[in-house]
Amino acid sequence: MQEEQPRLLMGVVAPATNISVQPEMEALRPAGVINAHARIPNPDRSVTSDADTLAVRASMVNGLNAALDTLLPAAPGHVVLGVMVENFVGGGAAGQRLVADCAARMGCRVTDYTTAILAALDVLFGRKVRLSLLTPFMPVGDVAARALFEDAGHEVVRLTGLKAPSPAAIARIPRDRIVQAVRDLAGPEVEAIVQLGTNAAFRTLAREMEDELGMPVLASNPVLYWRALRKEGIVDAMPQHGRLFTL
Template sequence: MTALGFLYPGHSAADDYPRIEQLLGSDIRVDLVHTDLSEDAQRVDALRELGTPERLAAGVQELRHAGAEAVVWACTSGSFVPGWEGAREQVRALAQAAGLPASSTSLAFVHAVRELGVRRVAVGAAYPDDVASLFADFLRDAGIEVAGVHGAGTRTAAEAGAWGEREVFALARAADRPEAEALLLPGTALHTAAHITALEKELGKPVLTANQVTVWEALRLADRRVNAPELGALFTREPLVQA
């Protein structure tokens, strides 16, 4: 049994995780600890507060006791707003607090793009434009070319979490670019686990979503490789990178 630990802010799309667990197979366990969401706002100042070392450290003891082999900060915006170097420092502090291999959703997106071997992506975010642009900047700092970024303007995680299939597909269509080799849908508040293969079929390219790459990243840290076609191209490829 491989136990994976996640620090998830609030509850907006937390039910994606048991869904993903079911698709991974019986020897993978997904454990969530819900971190404090003192203010549900898609503003840079509020997002910075989400990922402070004190908030993240508060949840790691429960994950250690559950036997987690790796821990991932399951929040895209709360991990990219500090910038590329800030995101790496955030994860170093989390690993030290947890005594476990650690990462974040934003870094997971970078590793997943490299895994797929693509260079140019499009971004479809539920965030306001200014926050979506910060994610695009984060990707560029990691050496990834961003062909386009589309922000849908939601102001809270709860608003994004209330979206259904219609809204998620509309976001993907609005954000996709012909020259993009993959489409990224950041935001762990979005319910996407049930839609990945259908999105990939419609767009004709890999689609990376926040909760999907977060779980993939935890598996990578735990040195597990799982074939789960229902979770898209990322879960059906041979690894291209190990770092």
């Protein structure tokens, strides 16, 4: 007997240095959805300055098309860009053009973090929000991240940049340091905490911190995957993944 066709083949693209996108998005799959993963061939170079950040971004953008081309034979129905830097450093119109180019190359819809997180905030609140941001970036990335939310009309009350010294090091930031940073970002004037950086394994911790702090704590990988599913009409309620997956 022939097996049923999958509901959706989800292409997932992440940098070669990223060890968090694949396991986190595998854990988020509803029944009948298959993830096909591709890697951007980026080096794990030292990041100690804004200039280093820009160089890392350039290497990832240059490798993005090669990663997408490895997915083309599988013909995914949707593609998730599990990478943050080029969406913030040189984002805005440049980021939108990059996403549009990816969609044209793949012949399907593409989800990026910028549109995903703004959609999540709209669904959760239905209005502009006072936010705290947690990033792994150097200052140039933090400035661009702040601009993303402020240009959309949200208020960034607090921001903590953890200044990971390389792309791979984002995944090795100690858990206790991240937990303390999230606690420091909370406060009576803050309505939600947003984590940026797809190489941080933040999915489970975000749910724990939501329970502790009593406010939405949004992790980048679940937000990306939720948005992609909803854009394809997959609306399974999965409360084990947080409030967003019930909406």
